[in-house]
Amino acid sequence: MQVVDKKNLLIPEVGLRVKALESLLAEKGVIDPAALDLIVETFETQMGPKNGAKVVAKAWTDPDYKKWLLRDGTAAIGKLGYIGVQGENMVVVANTPDVHNVVVCTLCSCYPWPTLGLPPIWFKSAPYRSRVVIEPRAVLGEFGVAVSDETEVRVWDSTAELRYLVMPMRPAGTEGFTEEKLAELVTRDSMIGTGLAKSPG
Amino acid sequence: MNGIHDIGGHHGYGPVIVEANEPNFHEVWEGRMLSMMIGCFAAGVYNVDQFRHPIEKMDPRHYLLSSYYEKWLCTVEQNCIDTGIVTRDEVDARHKQLIEGKVT
Numbered sequence: 001m002q003v004v005d006k007k008n009l010l011i012p013e014v015g016l017r018v019k020a021l022e023s024l025l026a027e028k029g030v031i032d033p034a035a036l037d038l039i040v041e042t043f044e045t046q047m048g049p050k051n052g053a054k055v056v057a058k059a060w061t062d063p064d065y066k067k068w069l070l071r072d073g074t075a076a077i078g079k080l081g082y083i084g085v086q087g088e089n090m091v092v093v094a095n096t097p098d099v100h101n102v103v104v105c106t107l108c109s110c111y112p113w114p115t116l117g118l119p120p121i122w123f124k125s126a127p128y129r130s131r132v133v134i135e136p137r138a139v140l141g142e143f144g145v146a147v148s149d150e151t152e153v154r155v156w157d158s159t160a161e162l163r164y165l166v167m168p169m170r171p172a173g174t175e176g177f178t179e180e181k182l183a184e185l186v187t188r189d190s191m192i193g194t195g196l197a198k199s200p201g
Numbered sequence: 202m203n204g205i206h207d208i209g210g211h212h213g214y215g216p217v218i219v220e221a222n223e224p225n226f227h228e229v230w231e232g233r234m235l236s237m238m239i240g241c242f243a244a245g246v247y248n249v250d251q252f253r254h255p256i257e258k259m260d261p262r263h264y265l266l267s268s269y270y271e272k273w274l275c276t277v278e279q280n281c282i283d284t285g286i287v288t289r290d291e292v293d294a295r296h297k298q299l300i301e302g303k304v305t
Contacts, residue, residue: 009262013300014271015230020295021278022237023304024287031240039236043225085239106209108253109269118235120223124269126214133209142217157209160249 043118051082052115052165053186055092056197057179060170070094073165077115086113087163093156094167095193100147102140102193103156103164104132110158115165116188123192133157143194166190168197202254205261234270238277247280255279 011017025031055077059066069076073090077083083090090112093101105111106129111119122128132139136153140146147153156164168190174182177200189195208214226232241247255276256264264272281287298304 009266011271011274013296014274015228016299017292017296018230018234018237018274020292020299021274021281021287022233024291024295025237025241025281028286030244030246030286031237036233036236036240039239040232043235107206108256118225120220121269122217122219125217126208126265127217130208130211130214131217139217160253
């Protein structure tokens with residue numbers, strides 16, 4: 001970019017440059033600042049991994065829903081209302097004792113916004129994107145996830161069109177739990193594959 | 202296209218750094234940038250591929266050092282220039298006015 005400061009290689013006063021562009025686009029009628037306020041508020045209040053957790057908890061308690069979710073993630077997630085921008089086409093992959101799934105976007109930052117919200121910085125960072133595809137067990141180990149040698153690790157590379165959600169294994173000792181209670185055990189990282197669902201208690 | 206963004210399998214970037222209790226936005230401008238990106242997308246300024254293209258053409262040093270939302274600024278600004286909505290001079294001038302406190 002022309003505006004990059006050659007010394008520090010970053011855009012100086014970047015926040016003010018964002019403001020400059022926003023004010024120009026508003027004056028030209030391309031965007032409406034009030035609509036932008038609403039978008040920010042929606043991300044802060046309505047989007048996030050609690051949506052994906054509801055999907056997983058439902059699949060844990062309803063075998064028919066689980067079958068549907070794994071066969072047609074887009075439709076099954078859409079039934080709960082969590083399909084939209086950056087989550088138009090969804091594939092759900094289930095962890096089992098034999099297979100552990102983990103998701104990355106090596107090229108950028110593709111992530112299922114309607115089910116997980118905005119991606120954390122580490123998901124978008126060079127170390128995660130470069131390493132998880134060549135040494136997934138080492139990366140998982142850094143997240144505290146020990147995968148045994150007998151368990152296959154599958155790494156799914158997202159695209160702009162297709163996003164993945166991991167369905168973690170249901171923790172032991174949760175028999176009879178309600179969907180609501182189960183959803184509390186489903187963490188963001190467990191749906192990326194860099195974590196496991198929490199144990200109760 | 203291939204380039205610095207095509208980073209899968211590269212060596213040397215070090216450990217994955219995880220921030221505990223990370224907020225959605227670390228600065229107010231990051232939220233504005235996210236919503237402006239969505240607003241321009243909704244207004245038809247670019248499609249997904251057009252959005253990604255300028256990021257993939259960034260100077261590799263800038264790409265690696267810049268934050269996620271700085272990359273988004275680069276591509277939204279470039280797309281707005283390429284489609285004739287604004288000129289670089291206009292953005293430069295408004296940016297300068299804001300830095301100097303001549304407009305708020």
